[in-house]
Amino acid sequence: MFVIGERINGMFNDVAKAIKQGDKATIQGLARKQMEAGADALDVNVGPAAEEPLRAMEWLVNTIGEVTDAPLAIDTTKFEVMETGLKLCKGKAIINSTSGDKEKLDRFLPLAKKYNASIIALTMNKSGIPQDAQSRAEIAAQIVTCAQEQGIDMNDLYIDGVILPVNVAQDHSREVLETIRQCKLLCDPPPKTILGLSNVSQKALNRPLVNRTYLAMAIACGLDAAILDPLDKDLMNSMITAELLMGKQIYCGNYLEAYRKK
């Protein structure tokens, strides 16, 4: 599993405050802690409240770059903010994200190519988020076609089936799992699949339980990557165990520890 740590996001109060005050220690602490907890990459989102998103992104990427060369997922819908982030990344960059709209793909895919970045593409378009797996897979197929035309390696393309909160769109949980399965049939080698996991449990009462249960189910469907909170140890343990049960790791008594030694 490719884990993208979600914690450096201006939606969280501590991060918003740190951005506002130029408090490097908080951001760098979050970067370090997430990497130690098993993140393979870090999401970077300035949040909706940032007054100058461009400068905030610049500051965040540089601040994180001082403590780690980890790949960064530049999380913004704004093209200029995206390119600013990509330019400054020390490690591999990940574009987070584009939708399936042709005009967006035409801008973001060349950007991925230019910066040798991976790219996350959501199975949604101007008409919104599809109701079922079939329609999501159709958008995924369009994304794959565009990406192939642009010469993007399928290992660098992450399809996100867009999970909605279970308390408002219960049917979607199942449909997204089916989307993950269908993405694997689109081409050979298939694109990777990813989830912004925490969204499934927005406003639910026991968020960690919903998160880790859904993650295990998604892994069983072939999920390759997730944006999640690596500091949730139970969640990480569920993830490691699900991968073990899928035969992705060799079992041994201390398999949790073995995974963390990787």
Add this chain to the structure above:
Amino acid sequence: MEKATEKWASKVNELIIGATQKEGGTRNSLIKVGGATTLPFLHFEGVIPNPPVIAMEVWDMEPPDWPAVLKEPFGEVLGDPVEWAKKCINEYGANFLCLRLASTHPDTKNNSPEEAAATVKKVLEVVSVPLMIIGCNQAEKDTEVIPAVSEAARGDNCLVGIAVEANYKTITAACQSDGHSIIAESPIDINLAKQLNILISDMGFSPEKIIMHPATGALGYGLEYTYSIMERSRLAALQGDKMMSMPMVNFVGQEAWRAKEAKASEQEIPEWGPIASRGPLWEVTTAVSYLQAGADILVMCHPKAIDSVKKVIEELMKKE
């Protein structure tokens, strides 16, 4: 047609055995194993920086069960580890030796740890190639013997063993304090192999200094079980499993020469052909199979068998 190649994420650990004066040891040469970024001998797919190596067995006593055809090349020196070691190097071109302290076994001479340590010291003084040192493979006795011989070889970065689940703590501690690499053995079981690697590294021992012994089965005696486990281990290493990325060793000679097919006389079973070539061939066939399974170190006995396998390695390491 396009060649189908796999892109692996990781590689087998690279390990150096021996230490020259520069590294604080007394050896004149080093042995380097591992480091491959692909399956055995797939040169078109990845890099295989170090060829598999052969360690030639030297015992600290005359081997009680060796058949005449295996004793014959050594003659007089059997029972004298120093002369035996010299013969391996000078006559048979060995560049890596495996000193087996069989005399410490309670069922043979039950020699003391001190006697074993003295033997190790003498051999190290006389020969200058890197050394693998193993006890008598009795877990309890090895916990007494290995710390003593490990200390006697301190600084020479030997490959010491054999650590099993029952005695790994003592052997790991000895290797740790005297700067040796360790052989970790598990009973043809990939899950236990991984567990032992974790337990050893949990003691603060570097995973990069572990060599796995997945147990060895001779041709006709379970070779295919070990083979499949070695293949899976190698695949796990290439996929990035750090607790399975260790190079592997096989005790080919020990197992091949236990086989009836290697030992039975011509009078007993005439249709099996001349014993002079049958035994070495059994050892060669076993060894070559393990090369294909991913062995990094082969511990072997018969000089003729070793010669043949060296040639095979040379062929397999040719890139075209």
